[in-house]
Amino acid sequence: MATIPIWPGSSSFFPGETPFGFYDNDTEFQSSADQVSTWCAQRLGYPIVDIELQPINFFTAFEEAVTTYAQYVYQYKIKENIGALEGATTGSDLNNQYVQPNMGNTVAIAQQYGTEAGSGGNVEYKTGSIQVTTGQQRYSLKELFTSESKAMQIQRIYHYAPPAIVRYFDPYAGTGTGIQSLMESFGFGNFSPGVNFMLMPMYFDVLKIQAIELNDQIRKSAYSFELINNDELRLFPIPRRNEKLFFDYIVEEDRNNPVRNTDAGLITDVSNVPYNNITYNTINAPSKQWIFRYTLALSKEMLANVRGKYSSVPIPGAEVTTNAEALRGEAATEKVLLIDELKLMLEESSRSKYLERQSNEAQNIQDTLSKVPYPIYIY
Secondary structure, eight states: OOOOOOOOSOOOOOTTOSSSOSSTTOHHHHHHHHHHHHHHHHHTTTTTSOOOOOHHHHHHHHHHHHHHHHHHHHHHHHHHHHHHHTTSBSSSOOTTOOOOOOSHHHHHHHHHHHHHHTSOOSSOOEEEEEEEOTTOOEEEHHHHOTTOOSOEEEEEEEOOOOOHHHHHHOTTSOOTTSSHHHHHHTTSOSOOSOOOOOOOOHHHHHHHHHHHHHHHHHHSOOOEEEEETTTEEEEESOOOSOEEEEEEEEEHHHHHOOOOOOOSSBOOSGGGSOOOOOOGGGSOHHHHHHHHHHHHHHHHHHHHHHHTTOSEEEETTEEEEOOHHHHHHHHHHHHHHHHHHHHHHHHHTSHHHHHHHHHHHHHHHHHHHHTSOOOOOOO
16 A cells, blocks of 8 residues: 655645635735644644645645635625626726615616606607598508517507696686686687686696696597507597597517616626635634634545545554544535534625614614603602
C-alpha cells in the first residue's frame, strides 16, 4: 500500500494555492487560511492521530466554505429585492450596497390594468373613425385600415362630442347649474339663453364636468360592438343614419408583448444581478465562525474520502478499521445543519419578518399600557 501524506503540523499559504483564487489576494483571507487549517487539523485529532490531508486540502475547503456562504447570502438578497432590481443596469457592483425598496414593479403591474381601463398604462391608445351607413351593421376593418397591418383591439366606440369643459362654460350650451345638459342629452338641442354664473368652489366645477362626461356615456346612444376574428366590426344597434363614429383601439402586439426594453445591460432575472465574489475582509465575526465550521465539515468529508479508499489497514499481526463512514456521516449531517442555520438566519432578517416583529412589539406595548391604571386626581 502506498504511503499516504499526512498533515505536516503547519502551513504557509501563498496566492494560487486555492482552485479558483477568488480570495487569494485578500490579506485577511491569507492569514485566516493558515489559522483555519491548523484549527481543522486539531479538531480532527492532530497531533494524537495522523490526519491524511495536506494544507492545500484545507485551503480548498476554506475557499469553498466562503463561496457557499456568499452564495446563500446573495441569493437571498436577490430574492428579497428582485422586484426593485429588474430593469436596473448591470454595470454597477451590488456588493456591500444597500438596495432601496421601490414601487417600480407594482406600478408596472398597475399600468397593465390602466391600459385595459383606458386610464394610463404603457400601451399607446390610437384613435380612428369610420363612416357608418344606414342599415349596415358590419364593417371590415382591414378594408378601412389598410395602413394598420397588425391585429387591432377596439376598446371603445363613441359619437364625437365637444369636450365637457367647452359645454360647461359655453354661454349658449347652458351651465352646470341648469338643466340644459339634461335637455341636450335627450335631443332637445344645446342652445339656451339661460346663463347664470355663481361663485362656486373649484371642486364643484370638476364634479360637474365629470357628470357631463358620464351623462354622455350613459344617456346618449353610444354604440356597443362585437369584434369578429379581429377584422370585422359589428355594431349594435344597427345604424339608422349616415354618420361618423370614432373609436379608440390598441395594437394587440403592443399590449401582449411583455418585452418593453431589449437594450443590453439591464437586469432581467436572477442570473444577471451584478453580485460578485464576496470581499472576505468585510465579513463580520459571527459569519466567519459559520465559515470555519463549514470548512471543518468539508475537511471531514475529504478525510473520509481518503480513508475510505481502504476499509482496513494491515498492521503487524492485525488489521485496523478506518472511521471513513463515521466521518462521512458526520460531515453530511453538519453541512445540512449549517445550511439550515444560515437559511433560518437570513429568513429571520428579511423585511417581512422585521415588519412582523415591529407589529408584535407595538401590540405588546399597547397591551401592557392598557393594563396600567389611570391616575386618580383629587381636587
